[in-house]
Amino acid sequence: SAVISQKPSRDICQRGTSLTIQCQVDSQVTMMFWYRQQPGQSLTLIATANQGSEATYESGFVIDKFPISRPNLTFSTLTVSNMSPEDSSIYLCSVETGRNEKLFFGSGTQLSVL
Amino acid sequence: GDSVTQMEGPVTLSEEAFLTINCTYTATGYPSLFWYVQYPGEGLQLLLKATKADDKGSNKGFEATYRKETTSFHLEKGSVQVSDSAVYFCALSRTTGNQFYFGTGTSLTVIP
Numbered sequence: 001s002a003v004i005s006q007k008p009s010r011d012i013c014q015r016g017t018s019l020t021i022q023c024q025v026d027s028q029v030t031m032m033f034w035y036r037q038q039p040g041q042s043l044t045l046i047a048t049a050n051q052g053s054e055a056t057y058e059s060g061f062v063i064d065k066f067p068i069s070r071p072n073l074t075f076s077t078l079t080v081s082n083m084s085p086e087d088s089s090i091y092l093c094s095v096e097t098g099r100n101e102k103l104f105f106g107s108g109t110q111l112s113v114l
Numbered sequence: 115g116d117s118v119t120q121m122e123g124p125v126t127l128s129e130e131a132f133l134t135i136n137c138t139y140t141a142t143g144y145p146s147l148f149w150y151v152q153y154p155g156e157g158l159q160l161l162l163k164a165t166k167a168d169d170k171g172s173n174k175g176f177e178a179t180y181r182k183e184t185t186s187f188h189l190e191k192g193s194v195q196v197s198d199s200a201v202y203f204c205a206l207s208r209t210t211g212n213q214f215y216f217g218t219g220t221s222l223t224v225i226p
Contacts, residue, residue, distance in 0.1 A: 004157070033214075042118075043158075043203070043216040092157065102148065103214055107157040 002027055006093050006106030013083055013113050020079045021109045023093030028073035034066070037090040037108070046091075049076045083113045116141040120204045120217030127194055127224050135189040135220045137178075137204035145206040147171075147180050147187040152201045152219070161189075161202070194224045 003026040013019050023032065034046040046066055047055040055068040069077045080087050093106040121136040139147065149161040149171070162171030167182035176191045187204060204217040 006157075040218070042218040043214075045213065094158075102160045102163060103150075103158075105150075105157040105159065107155075 002029065002095050002097055002104040004093055004095065004104055004106035006109060008109055009107060010110035011112070013111065015084055015113060017083055018079055018081045019083065019111060020077050021091055021093070023076045023078070023106055025074045025095055029095040029097070030073070031096055032070065032076045033094045033096070033103070034068065034076075034078045035092040035094060035105075037092060039089070043092065046078070080111065083111075085113045087111065088113045116145065116206060116208060116213070116215050118204050118206055118215050118217040120202075121220050122218070123201075124221040124223060127222070129196055129224055129226050130193045131224075133189070133191040133194045133198075133222070135202055135204075135222070137187045137189065137217060139185050139187065139204075139206050139215075141185075141206055141208065141215075143208060144182075145208050147178070148205040148207070148214075149176070149178055149187070149189050150203040150205060150216075152203065154200070158203065194222070196224045196226055198222060199224050 005024045032049045035043045037043050045058050046061045047057045049055045049068050049070040051070045051073050067079045090108045092108045094103045117140045119138050146165045148163045150158045151161045152158045162173040164171040164180035170179045178187050178189045201219045201221045203219045205214050207214045
């Protein structure tokens with residue numbers, strides 16, 4: 001199993017600013033994932049972050065808007081840049097403990113952009 | 115492409131009622147199937163899973179059977195409790211790659 005600490009748990013931000021979300025795992029994991037959960041919608045994968053390489057972004061998400069760091073096997077950050085109200089969402093960090101085993105999720109960051 | 119479709123909510127049931135949340139999927143190959151639950155104020159956590167056809171996943175009184183012929187993975191519980199109030203997500207994962215696909219979630223409220 002894996003315990004994931006994610007912070008901040010929520011934030012209210014002004015348009016045009018940036019927010020960095022941190023994700024700490026209690027064990028070493030190869031792959032970390034960042035998801036977005038918009039109100040009333042499903043989880044959407046933003047990117048996959050591997051330690052030592054650039055993150056792999058899904059269609060519709062770009063590095064300039066969502067830069068990701070993965071400095072070691074237990075930590076990652078996601079930055080939401082130049083925010084607009086459309087970025088208001090819950091952002092979730094997750095890890096997979098084994099191939100197609102299961103995902104563990106952090107408790108999420110509730111972001112509201114004014 | 116791969117996708118998951120699940121029953122829209124919200125669903126409101128009385129305590130001890132029978133619960134079914136429908137989930138169907140579209141996928142190439144033989145995906146693994148999951149149900150995740152998100153309790154109020156918490157992150158998603160795995161409820162149960164099944165990795166091949168006819169497998170039954172079960173946990174906390176919940177069950178779901180992997181039906182390849184109907185491409186379904188419906189979640190059932192015989193007698194719900196107030197503590198089961200949460201949002202339930204159906205998901206699939208391909209056997210190759212690491213992409214998980216989630217349904218839109220079904221909110222369940224159980225009233226005493």
